[in-house]
Amino acid sequence: MQKISPFLWFDQTAEEAVNFYVSVFADAKIGKVMRASAAGPGPEGRVLTIGFELFGQSFTAFNFPTDFKFTEAVSFVVDCKDQAEVDYYWDCLSDGGQPRDCGWVKDRFGVFWQITPTRLIELMSDPNPAIAARAATAMMTMQKIDIAALERAVADG
Template sequence: MTNTNIYPCLWFNNNAHKAAEFYCSAFPGSAILKKSALATTFITGGTKFMALNGGPSFSVNSAISYYVYCGSETEINRLYHLLSTDGDILMPLGKYDWSENYAWIRDRFGVNWQLDVDAINSHQKIVPSLLFANAKSSLVKRALNHYTGIFSNSTVLLEAPYPPHAKQPEGTLLFAQVKLNNFIINAMSSSLPHDADFAEGNSFVIECNDQQEIDYYWNRLTEGGRESMCGWLKDTFGVSWQVVPAVLDSLMSDEKRSGRVMQAFLKMKKFNIKQLLEA
């Protein structure tokens, strides 16, 4: 299952392509991969994204933000001014305990970005960051164990516990970084109250090569979570995932079959590749 491809999905209210074009203009080396009425896929900062035209049901929020390892003062200043234009500055650019130069911004589309002057030793310069807050603030370590237990090709890259003066239970993690199937994710804890929790507005897509992979990830990720429709699920922490067959893209690109394929998967919870191919 090492070939599984994981990438984030951002839910927009019918302005997904406009958002994708904005992000591709903001980050060097970006490109639109595919555009349809339903979604736009693009690569930016070494990370593949899906921008979904999902309508008004859900929206992105701060429970999952996107941590940008800028690598220079010039780049962090450029992105700070670009992403904050017509957006909101949640933490102004400056020195913090964890970084010589850092900022947290909500851009014009509602997407949250954390900017850090530091570099990262990876082609993936943009790293999704899960915020465990309120009743979940002590669950970072449990989440690491859970996800590394599911994804066989995984490595914990960093664990940073709360300092003693924070008066948290010993060993409670403040920050961690993990690589799952060669995809890096940050996990952060906050002891402060937050008004956002994990929701469908930010999700992760897992493209699966065959039914065995779909069954495996569906069964493991729904343990303690719940199933939804069209390949969507929530895991035990409330994080949303889409477990989809890699062949779906080509099936939906076939004008003669796409309508039948869509009608078939709209009735599914877990995807059934055989039924899609027969549609």
């Protein structure tokens, strides 16, 4: 077990959210499920927490009424090797959610994701500041990141 792992508090949608994430990410799995006892909290048998794993990263989803909301202050970066991966994760995670600028998506459960192609990071950290600037400027005009458009923007400079 890893020493530190994300603990996500869902407003009674944890089980639905975990089932969704496990359907989106390859090799994902559901782990330990803790249910309320007769003593509570909440109705007996209701899911309290669900452990799950995405690409070997452990998460816990907490299932309890709350007024707390997820914000962009915490997001999960999905490193994508190519445009096909960007398209897949963008389409899955934005379904029922809200596409945002610069590769960000707020999913239907309110969790924020950054769908980030490796090539974007390479271009934005290029030792040539002009290339990095052109890549950053192009990215700022996009919602879903378009690798080919980034390459054109860098080449056009």
